[in-house]
Amino acid sequence: MLSELLDLEHRGWSSLCDGTGADFYGRIMTESGVMVLAHGEVFDRGAVEDSLRDAPAWRSYEIADERLISLSDDQAILVYTGRAYRDEEEPAFVALMSSVYTRDGDEWRLALYQQTPVPDPHASR
Template sequence: MDVDELLDLEHQGWKSLCDSTGADFYGSVMTEDGVMVLANGVVLDRPAVVASLGAAPPWRTYRISDERLIRLGDRDAILVYTGRAYRDGAEPAFVALMSSVYTRQDDAWRLALYQQTPVPQTG
């Protein structure tokens, strides 16, 4: 396992959020009991993630920076990074510290937990 492999999955996820295919992507990549802990304090299980992403407005663009991989063993890892995403219009960027916990199941990486911590806007 290397950072590039899991970083590629994160990029696939963000691209799906930009082209409105996030429900399909996360429905297939999340574990059955996986959850997302969002910046607004909401915790969504896999079915709720799929339902919410089906109606979510797309992101226009995104950037991942300061990525770091924490290995928990041969089959589990956490990818931590800063995410910055923009929607259309004058809305400010959404900036958060993000953590994705991956586990290896059936020879594929699956997302067990995704968590966002918003970065306060300054200035």
């Protein structure tokens, strides 16, 4: 289960890097799925698709410290630290991320995605 869901996370991040995120998340999110984003907003599936259509692409990303919380054979939570880069001069976006998946037939669907920003330890206080 961990490898399946981690593969989906990588496919999602890859779509954010190549500009196809709106299509990817429009397909993978459940009908009532939401994303709770680092900037403090909650987007339903339609808002996610709309926001990703014109969003600047990420240059690269990393997933680390991944953990799986299995709720049942058909529901699980993937928790990890995500690090993503846009412009070379911008600092990395670093957040603790949680993705709640539910199986719909043979497919995993994203019901909830949540980001908690990790403060930059080098930022001035």
